[in-house]
Amino acid sequence: NAGVTQTPKFRVLKTGQSMTLLCAQDMNHEYMYWYRQDPGMGLRLIHYSVGEGTTAKGEVPDGYNVSRLKKQNFLLGLESAAPSQTSVYFCASSSTGTSGGASSYNEQFFGPGTRLTVL
Amino acid sequence: ILNVEQSPQSLHVQEGDSTNFTCSFPSSNFYALHWYRWETAKSPEALFVMTLNGDEKKKGRISATLNTKEGYSYLYIKGSQPEDSATYLCAFPTSYDKVIFGPGTSLSVIP
Numbered sequence: 001n002a003g004v005t006q007t008p009k010f011r012v013l014k015t016g017q018s019m020t021l022l023c024a025q026d027m028n029h030e031y032m033y034w035y036r037q038d039p040g041m042g043l044r045l046i047h048y049s050v051g052e053g054t055t056a057k058g059e060v061p062d063g064y065n066v067s068r069l070k071k072q073n074f075l076l077g078l079e080s081a082a083p084s085q086t087s088v089y090f091c092a093s094s095s096t097g098t099s100g101g102a103s104s105y106n107e108q109f110f111g112p113g114t115r116l117t118v119l
Numbered sequence: 120i121l122n123v124e125q126s127p128q129s130l131h132v133q134e135g136d137s138t139n140f141t142c143s144f145p146s147s148n149f150y151a152l153h154w155y156r157w158e159t160a161k162s163p164e165a166l167f168v169m170t171l172n173g174d175e176k177k178k179g180r181i182s183a184t185l186n187t188k189e190g191y192s193y194l195y196i197k198g199s200q201p202e203d204s205a206t207y208l209c210a211f212p213t214s215y216d217k218v219i220f221g222p223g224t225s226l227s228v229i230p
Contacts, residue, residue, distance in 0.1 A: 031216055042222040043163075043208070050216050058217070090162060094218075105151035105170060106212040110162035 002026055004111035006091050012117045013081045021076040021114050023091030031094045032074035033058075033108070034066060036087040043090065049074055081118045089114045121145050123211045123221040131227045132199050139195045140224040142209030146190035153210040154183055154194055157223065163208055166194075199228040 004025045013019055023032065034046040035058075045058030049068040063085060065077045074093075078085060091111040124143040132138050144152060151170045155163040167176040172187040180197045196203055206223040213219055 033218075035220075040222070043220040045217065045219075048217065056216075105153075105168050106216070106218055107153060107165050107168050108155075108163070108210070108218060110164070112162050 004091055004093055004109050006089075006111035006114050008114060009112065010115050012119065013078075014119050015082060017081050018077070018079050019081065019116075020078075021089055021091075021116075023074045023076070023093075023111055024072055025074075025091075025093040025109070025111075026072060027093060027095070027109065028071070029093035029095050029109070030071070031106070032068065033092045033094075034064070034074065034076045035090045035092065036060065037090060037113075038087050046076065046089075081116075083118045085116065086118045087116060089116060121211070121213055121219055123209060123219050125207075125209055125221040125224050127224060128222070129225040129227070131229060134199060134201060134228055134230050136199050136228075137195065137197045138199055138226065139193050140207055140226075142192045142194070142221055144190050144192070144209070144211040144221075146188060148213075149187045150212045150214070152185055152187075152192050153212070153218070154192070155208040155210060157206040157208055159205070166207075194224075196226070199226070201228045201230050204228045 007022045033048040035043040047066040052071045055066045067075045092108040094106045154166040157163040167183045169185040174185040183194045185192045206225045208223045209221045210218045
């Protein structure tokens with residue numbers, strides 16, 4: 001049981017290049033999220049998904065696109081990278097509802113993070 | 120705009136000291152309140168999920184209390200150890216699908 005995994009772990013891009021970050025979870029969670037973490041800013045939600053084939057914008061969606069073609073995978077794309085997108089990106093997943101009568105209350109399970117530098 | 124605040128921003132304590140932090144969240148439409156521990160170079164991990172006013176949770180030397188009516192939660196660490204050094208995040212689910220994180224309290228425990 002790997003939990004939440006992210007690839008790649010590190011990446012350096014030049015301004016204008018594109019890339020895709022992959023998040024995978026094996027916990028059968030319905031909800032998946034992409035956050036970015038910047039010094040002094042905490043975790044900010046980029047996009048999220050409440051199920052296969054659905055996506056929604058979070059707090060800071062501009063410059064990013066996402067897709068959830070399979071329940072276990074959530075892709076984050078940067079079409080034209082900018083230096084302002086230099087950050088650490090975390091994927092998370094959570095379960096919707098009840099298991100054995102106890103709700104998960106949207107407890108987040110995080111991946112190890114991807115450190116992205118845009119030059 | 121819903122806001123989750125944490126104080127202090129950072130804290131340096133001596134090994135053996137007890138300490139506490141505060142999380143403030145909107146008191147209306149309460150669903151749950153999460154506390155996460157985030158060690159350097161790792162990813163956040165849940166410490167507590169709190170749901171009821173007056174809730175008190177404990178894990179070893181770490182405990183948390185919840186006041187949903189006034190919108191705050193306290194995290195206490197008794198007898199801090201160097202391995203407690205981390206950033207402690209609180210998070211407020213705004214609905215069944217989204218969570219807002221506070222900025223965190225960074226704790227350094229000096230041996």
